[in-house]
Amino acid sequence: xxxxxxxxxxxxxxxxxxxxxxxxxxxxxxxxxxxxxxxxxxxxxxxxxxxxxxxxxxxxxxxxxxxxxxxxxxxxxxxxxxxxxxxxxxxxxxxxxxxxxxxxxxxxxxxxxxxxxxxxxxxxxxxxxxxxxxxxxxxxxxxxxxxxxxxxxxxxxxxxxxxxxxxxxxxxxxxxxxxxxxxxxxxxxxxxxxxxxxxxxxxxxxxxxxxxxxxxxxxxxxxxxxxxxxxxxxxxxxxxxxxxxxxxxxxxxxxxxxxxxxxxxxxxxxxxxxxxxxxxxxxxxxxxxxxxx
Amino acid sequence: xxxxxxxxxxxxxxxxxxxxxxxxxxxxxxxxxxxxxxxxxxxxxxxxxxxxxxxxxxxxxxxxxxxxxxxxxxxxxxxxxxxxxxxxxxxxxxxxxxxxxxxxxxxxxxxxxxxxxxxxxxxxxxxxxxxxxxxxxxxxxxxxxxxxxxxxxxxxxxxxxxxxxxxxxxxxxxxxxxxxxxxxxxxxxxxxxxxxxxxxxxxxxxxxxxxxxxxxxxxxxxxxxxxxxxxxxxxxxxxxxxxxxxxxxxxx
Numbered sequence: 001x002x003x004x005x006x007x008x009x010x011x012x013x014x015x016x017x018x019x020x021x022x023x024x025x026x027x028x029x030x031x032x033x034x035x036x037x038x039x040x041x042x043x044x045x046x047x048x049x050x051x052x053x054x055x056x057x058x059x060x061x062x063x064x065x066x067x068x069x070x071x072x073x074x075x076x077x078x079x080x081x082x083x084x085x086x087x088x089x090x091x092x093x094x095x096x097x098x099x100x101x102x103x104x105x106x107x108x109x110x111x112x113x114x115x116x117x118x119x120x121x122x123x124x125x126x127x128x129x130x131x132x133x134x135x136x137x138x139x140x141x142x143x144x145x146x147x148x149x150x151x152x153x154x155x156x157x158x159x160x161x162x163x164x165x166x167x168x169x170x171x172x173x174x175x176x177x178x179x180x181x182x183x184x185x186x187x188x189x190x191x192x193x194x195x196x197x198x199x200x201x202x203x204x205x206x207x208x209x210x211x212x213x214x215x216x217x218x219x220x221x222x223x224x225x226x227x228x229x230x231x232x233x234x235x236x237x238x239x240x241x242x243x244x245x246x247x248x249x250x251x252x253x254x255x256x257x258x259x260x261x262x263x264x265x266x267x268x269x270x271x272x273x274x275x276x277x278x279x280x281x282x283x284x285x286x287x288x289x290x291x292x293x
Numbered sequence: 294x295x296x297x298x299x300x301x302x303x304x305x306x307x308x309x310x311x312x313x314x315x316x317x318x319x320x321x322x323x324x325x326x327x328x329x330x331x332x333x334x335x336x337x338x339x340x341x342x343x344x345x346x347x348x349x350x351x352x353x354x355x356x357x358x359x360x361x362x363x364x365x366x367x368x369x370x371x372x373x374x375x376x377x378x379x380x381x382x383x384x385x386x387x388x389x390x391x392x393x394x395x396x397x398x399x400x401x402x403x404x405x406x407x408x409x410x411x412x413x414x415x416x417x418x419x420x421x422x423x424x425x426x427x428x429x430x431x432x433x434x435x436x437x438x439x440x441x442x443x444x445x446x447x448x449x450x451x452x453x454x455x456x457x458x459x460x461x462x463x464x465x466x467x468x469x470x471x472x473x474x475x476x477x478x479x480x481x482x483x484x485x486x487x488x489x490x491x492x493x494x495x496x497x498x499x500x501x502x503x504x505x506x507x508x509x510x511x512x513x514x515x516x517x518x519x520x521x522x523x524x525x526x527x528x529x530x531x532x533x534x535x536x537x538x539x540x541x542x543x544x545x
Contacts, residue, residue: 182379185356189373190396200396204383284382284424 068253077257087242087254091261094238097153098225098269101160102218108161109168109213114198116169117176130169138162138224142231151235156228163224164217171213175206208285211277218273222266239265305329306367306448306480307353313361313505314348322348324505325362332447335474335481337491338499339541345506346484350450353482372446372479376453378437380425386412387421390439397444404443411439414473431462438470442477451483455490467493468522475518488541492534493525500537502544510540 048070055069068076078084112130116123138159145155179202187197229240237245239262246255309328315321322345330336340346351357353366354373380389390411394404412421415435425433434454441449454470455463467490474481485491491498492514500510514533516524524530 180377180379182375182377183381185351185375186373186379186393187396188356189354189371190393192396196396200392201381204381207383281383284426 065250065252068256073253073256073260076253077260083254083257087239087258087261090237090239090242090258091265093236094222094225094229094240094262095265097156097229097238098160098221098265100153101157101225102164102221104157105161105165105168105217105221106214109165109217110172110210112165113169113172113176116173117202118194118198123173127169127173130166133162134166139227139231142228146232146234151232156225156232156238159228160221160224163228164220167213167216167220168210169213171209171216172206175209176202178209179205207281208277211273211281215270215273215277218269219266222262222269226262226265303331304367305365306332306334307482308365309349309353309362310364311362312352312359312364314345314352314357315360321505323352323359324507326506326508328499328508330448330480330482332480333478334497335483335495336497336499337483337485337495338501339485339488339491339537340501340506341503341541341544342486344501344503346501347452349501349506350452350482350484353448354450366448368447370444370447372441372444372449374434374437374441374449374451374454376456378425378430378433380433380436380440382425385422385424386417386428386436389425389436390443393440394443407443408439411442412436414442414477415439415469429462430458431466434458434466435469438473442473445477446479449479449481449483451481451485453485454483456486463490464522464525470494471518471520488534488537489525492530492537493520498537500540500544509544510537512537512540 051067051070054067055064059067076083077087112126116126142155142159145158149155149158183201183205184197187201192200225238226240226243229238230244231240232238233241233244235241239258243255243258243262246252246258307328307330309326312323312326312328313321314323326349328349338346338349348357350373352359352364354371355366381392384392387405387408390408391404394407399407409421412418415438417432417435417439420428420432425436428436437454455466458466471494473479481494483491483494488498492512495514498510498512498514499508500512501507502509512533516530
């Protein structure tokens with residue numbers, strides 16, 4: 001998000017922050033806005049055109065249910081109040097599961113990473129199992145969790161936690177361990193306690209990495225909640241169960257609508273953590289934000 | 294202004310007696326180093342890279358224990374400046390300069406006052422609210438100096454502090470550091486790979502050999518303070534710098 005302000009020197013970064021905030025009203029801001037949003041909007045319009053093309057030109061009317069045209073999707077999924085309520089209830093359930101799981105994963109992941117950074121033996125004993133959550137097919141274990149813990153929130157949240165905890169642990173640990181030796185030396189020289197070192201040196205240094213992990217995990221939490229849902233197939237329906245149900249009933253309009261909603265959830269969550277990262281570390285860390293949406 | 298350091302009735306601030314430092318991997322960084330730094334001295338140490346100059350400072354600061362000989366440092370008020378300014382990028386200049394006083398547990402008002410004074414001293418008053426990434430290399434180094442000045446160190450350890458700067462910035466910082474040396478009255482142990490810088494700054498220049506590091510030569514620098522930048526083009530300056538360089542080469 002570099003905005004050329006024509007300034008240089010010490011004022012530049014300060015001005016950059018201000019310019020980003022006022023980009024839409026500054027002179028030439030309109031053109032910049034168009035340059036930012038124009039191309040993706042054009043791709044969106046083109047995609048919808050292709051979508052219509054496939055529906056009306058490629059498929060004959062009997063097979064049109066495979067790719068229902070966009071306005072049918074909107075009509076059936078979103079404009080029918082009953083269907084919309086069903087979708088939103090399911091979306092709310094999946095969102096709740098995703099966020100509960102993500103919150104637990106964040107707290108647990110940070111605590112684990114801090115413990116690992118403080119004692120080598122903790123890292124040696126636990127890190128392999130953190131890696132394991134990445135290598136075992138957690139979704140394949142969903143039926144087993146349902147078997148053990150039932151098909152309610154507990155199992156679903158558990159799946160999300162296992163699904164998304166690793167990036168938080170790995171990135172936080174990496175961040176905590178990437179403090180320069182000389183910074184450590186300075187804190188040692190001035191008699192800093194381990195706690196002071198953690199709060200004033202290691203955690204701030206790790207913040208950009210932590211946000212990288214958060215962003216990845218947030219995306220995974222949404223995927224874990226929705227895909228886990230389709231594997232549960234039972235209990236109160238989340239958006240994944242709805243998709244599964246629509247598919248078996250050949251209700252393709254509703255299915256596409258549900259998929260659009262769950263994608264939107266993923267995008268909003270990803271965008272939110274990017275926004276948060278820029279707010280927290282954007283002022284001092286170059287790589288903050290990374291991908292802009 | 295600074296008394297010559299030849300007379301022996303003053304107790305040295307730093308005394309190395311046959312100090313050796315061997316690392317667990319078997320490399321010997323220092324081998325029988327004898328060194329006395331008198332209060333008020335500005336002692337530079339030059340030597341080939343990897344000769345243990347940095348280890349000398351780490352040992353003097355207490356960060357690294359010695360493995361042979363004895364070390365006596367008569368003060369706990371030590372400032373340590375690295376080649377990298379080692380600022381915390383998330384803190385403003387003001388908050389960076391407050392750091393050491395903060396770690397030492399000084400009350401908030403006191404550390405704010407000291408930081409503001411130190412920032413003025415290095416001429417960065419108008420940049421107190423800036424973050425390090427918006428500053429030039431020379432300015433960052435001034436912040437690093439200011440941060441140590443808040444604790445009014447009696448002994449200042451410099452590990453090639455201006456080595457990463459361009460020549461113009463380096464010479465300007467040389468002048469500014471000498472100014473601070475005259476006003477703040479600290480004792481300095483200054484490691485550099487530049488003979489010119491060593492001679493220009495110091496009351497004494499030590500030449501170290503390649504690894505394992507030993508002291509090969511000890512040159513008194515006769516020029517009085519304050520020193521003008523023009524001193525660098527003086528004949529006597531060139532002769533002394535030449536002698537130091539020759540000793541440096543002889544030690545390989």
